[in-house]
Amino acid sequence: MLNNLTRRTLMKGIAAAGLTSVLGGRAAMAADEPLGITLVIPSPVGDVGWGHALAAGLEPVKAAYGDKVKVTVIENIPEGPDADRIMNKTVSDGNKFLIAGSFGYQNGALQIARRNPAVTVLHASGFQVAPNFSPFAAKYFQGTYLLGMAAAALSKTGKLGSVSAFAIPELITSINAFTLGAQAVNPDVEVSVVWVNSWFDPAKEQEAAKALMAQKCDVIFSNAQDTPSVISACEEAGVYAFNLNSSMKKYAPKTYLGCVATDWSPFFKASVDAHVAGTFKGANAFLGVSDAVVEVVDWNPDIPVDVMTRIKAIEAKIADGSFSPFTGPITKADGSEGVATGTTLPDGEIVAMDWHIKGVATPLPK
Amino acid sequence: MNALEFILAGMLAAATPFLLAALGELVVERAGVLNLGVEGMMAFGAVVAFIIVHQDGGHLLGFVAAGLGSAALSLVFAVIALGLRANQVAIGLAIGVLGQGLSALFGKSYESLTVKGLPRLALPWLSEIPVVGGLFMQDVVVWLSLAATLAIWATFAYTKLGLVIRAIGENPKAAHAIGYSVVAVRFAAVAFGGAMAGFAGAYAAVVYTPLWADGMIAGRGWIAIALVVFGTWLTGRIFLGACLFGAVSLMGLAAQATGLDVPSQVLASLPYLVTIIVLGVISADRRLLKLNGVASLGEPFER
Numbered sequence: 165m166l167n168n169l170t171r172r173t174l175m176k177g178i179a180a181a182g183l184t185s186v187l188g189g190r191a192a193m194a195a196d197e198p199l200g201i202t203l204v205i206p207s208p209v210g211d212v213g214w215g216h217a218l219a220a221g222l223e224p225v226k227a228a229y230g231d232k233v234k235v236t237v238i239e240n241i242p243e244g245p246d247a248d249r250i251m252n253k254t255v256s257d258g259n260k261f262l263i264a265g266s267f268g269y270q271n272g273a274l275q276i277a278r279r280n281p282a283v284t285v286l287h288a289s290g291f292q293v294a295p296n297f298s299p300f301a302a303k304y305f306q307g308t309y310l311l312g313m314a315a316a317a318l319s320k321t322g323k324l325g326s327v328s329a330f331a332i333p334e335l336i337t338s339i340n341a342f343t344l345g346a347q348a349v350n351p352d353v354e355v356s357v358v359w360v361n362s363w364f365d366p367a368k369e370q371e372a373a374k375a376l377m378a379q380k381c382d383v384i385f386s387n388a389q390d391t392p393s394v395i396s397a398c399e400e401a402g403v404y405a406f407n408l409n410s411s412m413k414k415y416a417p418k419t420y421l422g423c424v425a426t427d428w429s430p431f432f433k434a435s436v437d438a439h440v441a442g443t444f445k446g447a448n449a450f451l452g453v454s455d456a457v458v459e460v461v462d463w464n465p466d467i468p469v470d471v472m473t474r475i476k477a478i479e480a481k482i483a484d485g486s487f488s489p490f491t492g493p494i495t496k497a498d499g500s501e502g503v504a505t506g507t508t509l510p511d512g513e514i515v516a517m518d519w520h521i522k523g524v525a526t527p528l529p530k
Numbered sequence: 531m532n533a534l535e536f537i538l539a540g541m542l543a544a545a546t547p548f549l550l551a552a553l554g555e556l557v558v559e560r561a562g563v564l565n566l567g568v569e570g571m572m573a574f575g576a577v578v579a580f581i582i583v584h585q586d587g588g589h590l591l592g593f594v595a596a597g598l599g600s601a602a603l604s605l606v607f608a609v610i611a612l613g614l615r616a617n618q619v620a621i622g623l624a625i626g627v628l629g630q631g632l633s634a635l636f637g638k639s640y641e642s643l644t645v646k647g648l649p650r651l652a653l654p655w656l657s658e659i660p661v662v663g664g665l666f667m668q669d670v671v672v673w674l675s676l677a678a679t680l681a682i683w684a685t686f687a688y689t690k691l692g693l694v695i696r697a698i699g700e701n702p703k704a705a706h707a708i709g710y711s712v713v714a715v716r717f718a719a720v721a722f723g724g725a726m727a728g729f730a731g732a733y734a735a736v737v738y739t740p741l742w743a744d745g746m747i748a749g750r751g752w753i754a755i756a757l758v759v760f761g762t763w764l765t766g767r768i769f770l771g772a773c774l775f776g777a778v779s780l781m782g783l784a785a786q787a788t789g790l791d792v793p794s795q796v797l798a799s800l801p802y803l804v805t806i807i808v809l810g811v812i813s814a815d816r817r818l819l820k821l822n823g824v825a826s827l828g829e830p831f832e833r
Binding site: 208209210211212213242325331356357358359360361362364365366367368370371372374375376378381390391392393396400415495525526527528 | 532535536540544547634638641642643644648734738739740741743744746748750779780783784786787788789791793794795797798808
């Protein structure tokens with residue numbers, strides 16, 4: 165009996181080794197040992213927000229694989245040496261699938277991927293790619309465009325606002341698309357932006373929202389805030405607001421405009437499937453509506469029916485790829501040409517966007 | 531409401547967390563003790579108040595519990611730093627980390643939840659003045675912290691208690707020689723500082739930004755400590771510094787909202803710069819600085 169078992173294990177080992185060499189160094193998991201999946205994120209996993217969205221994206225993976233996977237979420241890990249140490253530890257503990265949930269984890273995570281070819285690494289918002297290392301990001305701008313249309317239709321003052329964390333391309337792109345969507349409904353609309361220069365400071369975020377309201381902004385875009393700071397302040401003031409990642413409708417039952425929700429599960433599931441099959445190939449994953457990763461949910465019933473019909477039509481065109489918010493002519497805030505008439509900005513330029521479009525009233529910090 | 535009205539209306543509320551914590555630290559430092567754990571005590575007070583308010587215990591109970599909780603935490607500091615005469619800087623930092631850790635632990639299941647804040651109470655007549663009227667519409671905690679500022683100023687300026695605290699901070703040996711219990715007064719001062727930090731945290735979590743999120747104090751405790759130093763241990767200047775800091779932070783946000791062409795990074799650092807420069811200029815007189823400074827600050831007392 166013991167002999168048998170040993171031999172069987174041995175056979176399996178040989179088979180696995182053979183498979184490994186065939187598939188270029190990526191090990192198939194041992195059949196009886198669950199695949200260890202670790203998610204590392206910089207913030208706490210709340211009921212809402214970025215960390216919540218990532219953790220929720222792993223649920224369908226758990227459901228599909230049952231006890232064949234073991235998911236560990238490590239939260240509140242600041243970017244830096246601490247993160248590198250923790251990620252290294254999880255890999256040396258035998259976890260073979262690592263999701264590095266913040267841009268600042270990039271270098272540490274990439275080193276781990278290079279040193280451990282058998283480990284698959286997914287990295288949020290980065291740009292580095294390796295055979296077993298995929299950066300992933302959401303096309304939030306597809307959703308903010310649609311919400312821009314709704315915002316312009318509901319605004320009485322024609323002034324919209326955005327409370328934004330840092331002036332990085334991802335956030336700039338979201339603001340630009342929001343403005344373009346709003347202009348599609350009301351060409352005279354004006355968008356003001358307050359950069360709080362912090363990923364996390366609920367009090368300051370709320371002050372920023374109030375500063376925008378004082379300038380008569382009556383729809384506010386909570387751009388990359390992980391807590392309902394902006395959303396709840398807007399509900400109290402009777403101002404429409406929306407956010408990214410996960411729905412905060414319960415914090416603003418009356419004035420919640422909608423949510424550019426991200427559902428990472430199709431991407432996570434496909435990546436885990438590929439890892440298990442040994443076919444994972446690192447690539448830049450820039451995912452949007454057509455990948456079922458980005459979807460606008462919890463639309464406010466106050467949005468006029470005719471506008472909603474237009475929004476749904478545009479949404480369908482974004483989904484089938486026949487429309488991109490960044491289709492020319494688009495003028496930059498400084499008056500120069502952003503996108504030429506009839507052309508569409510390629511993904512590569514969208515992810516590097518460092519200019520505001522005309523209509524954004526606040527100058528971009530340099 | 532224009533930008534100016536926005537700043538005037540929001541300034542006092544924005545200053546309140548800093549003011550409360552700094553007033554507490556002022557009393558602690560005046561007694562000759564340096565407690566650097568303000569950030570952690572604020573975080574602990576914040577989570578205690580939040581949990582109670584979220585469980586429908588009410589704001590009053592929330593504040594009381596936050597004050598008691600943070601005072602208890604500060605007494606841990608007092609026992610080690612004053613009783614066992616350990617290094618105050620090290621113990622203060624440790625208590626700060628402990629407070630933040632405890633707040634994360636207790637707040638785990640309350641992450642990102644919200645509660646209702648407090649209504650603003652308007653002073654009759656004054657709140658109807660155009661432009662500056664907003665200044666006179668504040669929640670009850672703001673009014674109480676203004677009263678606390680006055681009370682602490684009066685205590686140091688006019689009462690025997692104030693003199694005793696100052697004497698113990700200046701020359702604990704002399705104070706001991708004439709019969710005052712240095713350690714007992716310092717214990718009380720530290721507990722008072724802890725309670726005030728707890729109130730400050732409670733204000734942040736259940737009135738100002740009525741939500742709980744781990745790390746929401748975001749460095750405000752450190753700014754409070756800095757205000758005490760830059761305010762040269764004078765109540766009036768600390769009040770001025772807190773208001774200035776609040777006003778300039780709001781100004782930075784309002785400037786962006788109006789579309790002013792100033793880089794937001796500059797606006798974000800402005801509150802620190804302006805507060806340091808203004809308080810630095812006021813207290814440029816070295817003689818006065820020496821006079822106001824606390825002679826035995828941070829030194830353990832041995833009979």
